[in-house]
Amino acid sequence: MLSSKPIIFWFRRDFRLAEHAAILAASQSQRPVIPVVLLDEVAETYGAASKWRLSQAIEQFEHRLKGVGSRLILRRGTAAEELLALARETGAEDIWWTRAYDPDAIARDTKVKSTLKDAGFKPRSWPGHLLFEPWAVKTKQGGFFKVYSPMWRAVKDLDVAPPEAAPQQLLAPDSWPQSDRLQDWALETAMHRGARILAPHANVGEQAANARLADFMSARIGDYKDRRDFPAQNATSRLSENLAWGEIGPRTVWHAGLRGYLEGQRGAEHFLRELVWREFAYHLVYHTPQITQENWRSQWDDFPWSEHEDEAVLRWKQGRTGVPLVDAAMREMYVTGHMHNRGRMIVGSFLTKHMLKHWRIGQKWFEECLIDWDPAANAMGWQWVAGSGPDAAPYFRIFNPETQAQKFDAEQAYIHRFLAERAPTPGPEALAFFDACPRAWGLSKDDPYPTPVVSIGEGRKRALAAYDAR
Numbered sequence: 001m002l003s004s005k006p007i008i009f010w011f012r013r014d015f016r017l018a019e020h021a022a023i024l025a026a027s028q029s030q031r032p033v034i035p036v037v038l039l040d041e042v043a044e045t046y047g048a049a050s051k052w053r054l055s056q057a058i059e060q061f062e063h064r065l066k067g068v069g070s071r072l073i074l075r076r077g078t079a080a081e082e083l084l085a086l087a088r089e090t091g092a093e094d095i096w097w098t099r100a101y102d103p104d105a106i107a108r109d110t111k112v113k114s115t116l117k118d119a120g121f122k123p124r125s126w127p128g129h130l131l132f133e134p135w136a137v138k139t140k141q142g143g144f145f146k147v148y149s150p151m152w153r154a155v156k157d158l159d160v161a162p163p164e165a166a167p168q169q170l171l172a173p174d175s176w177p178q179s180d181r182l183q184d185w186a187l188e189t190a191m192h193r194g195a196r197i198l199a200p201h202a203n204v205g206e207q208a209a210n211a212r213l214a215d216f217m218s219a220r221i222g223d224y225k226d227r228r229d230f231p232a233q234n235a236t237s238r239l240s241e242n243l244a245w246g247e248i249g250p251r252t253v254w255h256a257g258l259r260g261y262l263e264g265q266r267g268a269e270h271f272l273r274e275l276v277w278r279e280f281a282y283h284l285v286y287h288t289p290q291i292t293q294e295n296w297r298s299q300w301d302d303f304p305w306s307e308h309e310d311e312a313v314l315r316w317k318q319g320r321t322g323v324p325l326v327d328a329a330m331r332e333m334y335v336t337g338h339m340h341n342r343g344r345m346i347v348g349s350f351l352t353k354h355m356l357k358h359w360r361i362g363q364k365w366f367e368e369c370l371i372d373w374d375p376a377a378n379a380m381g382w383q384w385v386a387g388s389g390p391d392a393a394p395y396f397r398i399f400n401p402e403t404q405a406q407k408f409d410a411e412q413a414y415i416h417r418f419l420a421e422r423a424p425t426p427g428p429e430a431l432a433f434f435d436a437c438p439r440a441w442g443l444s445k446d447d448p449y450p451t452p453v454v455s456i457g458e459g460r461k462r463a464l465a466a467y468d469a470r
């Protein structure tokens with residue numbers, strides 16, 4: 001006889017109902033489904049922006065679930081213990097979730113799986129966060145890809161299953177278990193004053209994510225390749241935020257890009273390539289989890305990167321290095337929770353090369369401030385910039401932030417938008433930085449703009465000397 005016991009579905013970074021094979025299967029099983037989110041040992045370590053963004057994702061998802069006759073149960077504690085308690089309380093046998101691939105999440109999930117199995121329950125993890133499972137794409141020698149281009153060639157013509165429709169209904173259990181209240185988790189508190197400033201820049205929930213994709217496909221995909229490097233332009237999809245929280249699935253985005261490609265949209269292939277960079281990052285983090293902590297290439301272990309968080313690092317975090325493009329990008333992150341990809345490369349290069357600071361400082365600060373923080377893309381991005389990662393930019397290729405500004409922000413539109421001290425008439429976003437940043441920094445728009453923490457020429461020379469002396 002088919003079971004009528006409820007299925008517990010543990011949502012983590014998959015806050016959607018469409019393109020969700022597991023939740024569709026749960027719905028089709030005709031059994032009650034208990035959706036749950038945990039503030040567990042991994043979520044507790046998230047940076048301030050991620051915690052705030054998680055609260056937004058949960059709030060929207062609660063509405064989404066209501067629309068299909070369901071609810072969201074919130075519990076706080078160690079994942080294995082909470083799920084075990086919930087399973088016992090509700091009489092559920094099956095506990096399902098969508099797989100994660102970074103080392104912290106894997107360690108947690110492994111513990112959850114063994115605890116539940118040992119207690120006689122049936123835990124099951126499902127695919128859903130990626131286009132291709134990390135073990136499904138292999139080099140000719142049977143290993144994983146350590147270089148991006150061959151990976152792109154290996155996957156670009158593979159079939160990607162079309163996204164599943166969302167279930168129309170999730171059967172409710174006879175009685176709902178007790179749930180925490182989201183506001184009691186106070187996930188926004190770590191953001192201090194920043195949350196209010198950042199909120200209008202976030203695009204939260206499944207519906208908003210799909211609208212964002214539709215807008216990108218109708219207005220920007222054609223010119224994507226030509227315009228994507230110019231930070232003042234609204235030329236990229238901004239879907240990283242939604243992909244990071246699973247408010248849209250990667251197959252939905254892939255198929256939209258593919259349709260664009262088949263319709264002859266010029267930028268579509270490049271967009272698909274970027275989605276494969278995301279896959280590349282995840283495959284790397286899965287196969288070489290040390291990428292999140294250590295130099296991916298151990299020959300960098302003796303490089304004289306300083307991990308000392310001195311005044312210069314503080315100025316980098318504050319967007320007060322005295323180098324306008326670097327500072328504009330750092331402030332963009334503070335005000336919007338996002339930073340343009342070119343900005344990420346430039347501030348990363350400046351920190352690890354001109355300032356000779358360890359990439360881990362930057363990685364950690366991005367983790368604190370980005371609403372699209374993603375454990376795989378962030379680790380790979382930092383190691384790429386620093387030169388210590390797989391398929392990385394060579395260390396000796398040092399971004400010159402002045403020539404980058406001439407090339408990619410010739411009219412200084414981006415600098416003026418975010419850097420009040422350099423704007424003829426500072427706009428709302430430039431001014432918002434002074435409200436968003438911690439009071440303890442004591443910054444005011446009337447402060448004089450500082451001289452550079454290191455001169456572009458000196459910093460470059462010092463970085464190259466350190467590289468030559470390795």
Ligand SMILES: Cc1cc2nc3c(=O)[nH]c(=O)nc-3n(C[C@H](O)[C@H](O)[C@H](O)COP(=O)(O)OP(=O)(O)OC[C@H]3O[C@@H](n4cnc5c(N)ncnc54)[C@H](O)[C@@H]3O)c2cc1C
Nearest residue numbers: 236237238239240274277278341344373374377378381382
């Ligand atoms: C130092 C550094 C740190 C980064 N940290 C993160 C991070 O925490 N989270 C994150 O999602 N991305 C990160 N990236 C990658 C990239 O900057 C962002 O994905 C991109 O800026 C997101 O904007 P978008 O959605 O408009 O991208 P689009 O240009 O529209 O690209 C579409 C999608 O492709 C993926 N993508 C694009 N570029 C990359 C890339 N270089 N690596 C991996 N995936 C990519 C993203 O999912 C993105 O949403 C980092 C890059 C660097 C250099």
